Amino acid sequence: MKAYTYLAPGHFSLAEKPRPTLQNERDAIVRVTLASICTSDLHIKNGAVPAARPGVTVGHEFVGVVEETGSALSIKRGQRVAVNVETYCGNCYFCRHGWVNNCSDEQGGWSLGCRIDGGQAEYARIPLADTNLVPIPDGVSDEAALFTGDLLSTGYWATDIAGIGEGDTVLLIGAGPTGYCTALCALLRRPARLIVCEKDPFRRAFFKAHFPQAEVVSPEEALPLLRSAGHGGADCVIEAAGSKESFRLAWEGARPNAVVVIVAMYEEAMTLPLPEMYGKNLTFKTGGVDGCRMDEIMAHIATGDLDATPLITHTFPLSEIDRAYALFEARADGVMKVAIRP
Numbered sequence: 165m166k167a168y169t170y171l172a173p174g175h176f177s178l179a180e181k182p183r184p185t186l187q188n189e190r191d192a193i194v195r196v197t198l199a200s201i202c203t204s205d206l207h208i209k210n211g212a213v214p215a216a217r218p219g220v221t222v223g224h225e226f227v228g229v230v231e232e233t234g235s236a237l238s239i240k241r242g243q244r245v246a247v248n249v250e251t252y253c254g255n256c257y258f259c260r261h262g263w264v265n266n267c268s269d270e271q272g273g274w275s276l277g278c279r280i281d282g283g284q285a286e287y288a289r290i291p292l293a294d295t296n297l298v299p300i301p302d303g304v305s306d307e308a309a310l311f312t313g314d315l316l317s318t319g320y321w322a323t324d325i326a327g328i329g330e331g332d333t334v335l336l337i338g339a340g341p342t343g344y345c346t347a348l349c350a351l352l353r354r355p356a357r358l359i360v361c362e363k364d365p366f367r368r369a370f371f372k373a374h375f376p377q378a379e380v381v382s383p384e385e386a387l388p389l390l391r392s393a394g395h396g397g398a399d400c401v402i403e404a405a406g407s408k409e410s411f412r413l414a415w416e417g418a419r420p421n422a423v424v425v426i427v428a429m430y431e432e433a434m435t436l437p438l439p440e441m442y443g444k445n446l447t448f449k450t451g452g453v454d455g456c457r458m459d460e461i462m463a464h465i466a467t468g469d470l471d472a473t474p475l476i477t478h479t480f481p482l483s484e485i486d487r488a489y490a491l492f493e494a495r496a497d498g499v500m501k502v503a504i505r506p
């Protein structure tokens with residue numbers, strides 16, 4: 165089968181590999197029907213993910229059809245499924261608390277498409293599949309289900325730990341694909357105001373077109389608007405942009421005693437100027453998604469409450485995946501997300 169493979173820093177290639185086989189009673193083999201390209205894949209390509217194993221098939225956000233099942237699984241062959249970015253065991257100390265990003269199983273956390281073969285391929289072996297596959301209901305397309313396991317899980321988790329309540333003012337920094345899915349999840353919680361800050365004019369326009377209820381502003385406009393908000397800033401902040409400036413805005417734009425959730429990945433250390441912040445009494449929550457609520461997310465997709473399909477601006481066959489990466493990497497042609505069809 166064909167599988168897009170990380171060879172060495174700077175090099176991905178569409179390689180011929182044997183079809184994966186069951187190795188464990190909790191394994192499933194999934195025939196991939198649609199996969200996404202994620203910014204994290206670019207981080208692997210750029211050599212910025214030390215855990216990534218050369219030779220691994222990349223891709224960690226995908227949907228498909230169950231082809232083979234280990235003896236411990238109740239899911240049936242032929243079932244359409246979305247795959248979790250984080251394969252977690254469900255039994256360890258961290259999983260029992262819902263902190264599946266830190267699952268202590270050796271295949272736990274983000275391993276698919278990083279430490280073990282992922283889904284930019286014709287087939288993938290999913291370990292611990294009883295906890296990491298969610299059925300796709302009839303009537304939900306592959307496109308609608310595609311972001312369940314990564315982007316929508318991230319937005320769902322971030323808006324949950326931010327504690328967004330009805331009537332809150334929410335500041336979301338970053339209107340890329342993660343911001344888009346986070347906004348969808350935030351709106352489920354009925355905030356009074358959703359203020360979205362983004363420096364890229366194209367992304368601001370894209371966001372405005374899809375979220376007429378949001379106030380979409382540039383970084384220069386954000387602080388004056390937030391200072392005039394109810395209590396001098398946002399009640400909840402979610403930072404999904406990942407620069408020094410966006411990190412500063414995250415705490416500056418928060419009202420005293422607010423919760424600030426850091427979803428973004430930074431390429432350098434960030435500094436909290438504590439003397440300047442003294443008395444603001446903020447709560448920071450940081451880290452990687454605890455992606456264990458795919459069933460709830462899929463239910464929202466099925467009712468139409470979460471629709472991230474407009475994010476898929478381009479689709480390529482697996483045979484043209486090099487071209488798809490080049491487009492995604494260059495942010496050319498108005499691309500937001502690229503889907504790959506094996």
Ligand SMILES: [Zn+2]
Pocket residue numbers: 202203204205224225249314
């Ligand atoms: Zn990802």
Ligand SMILES: [Zn+2]
Pocket residue numbers: 252253254255256257258259260266267268269272
């Ligand atoms: Zn675990």
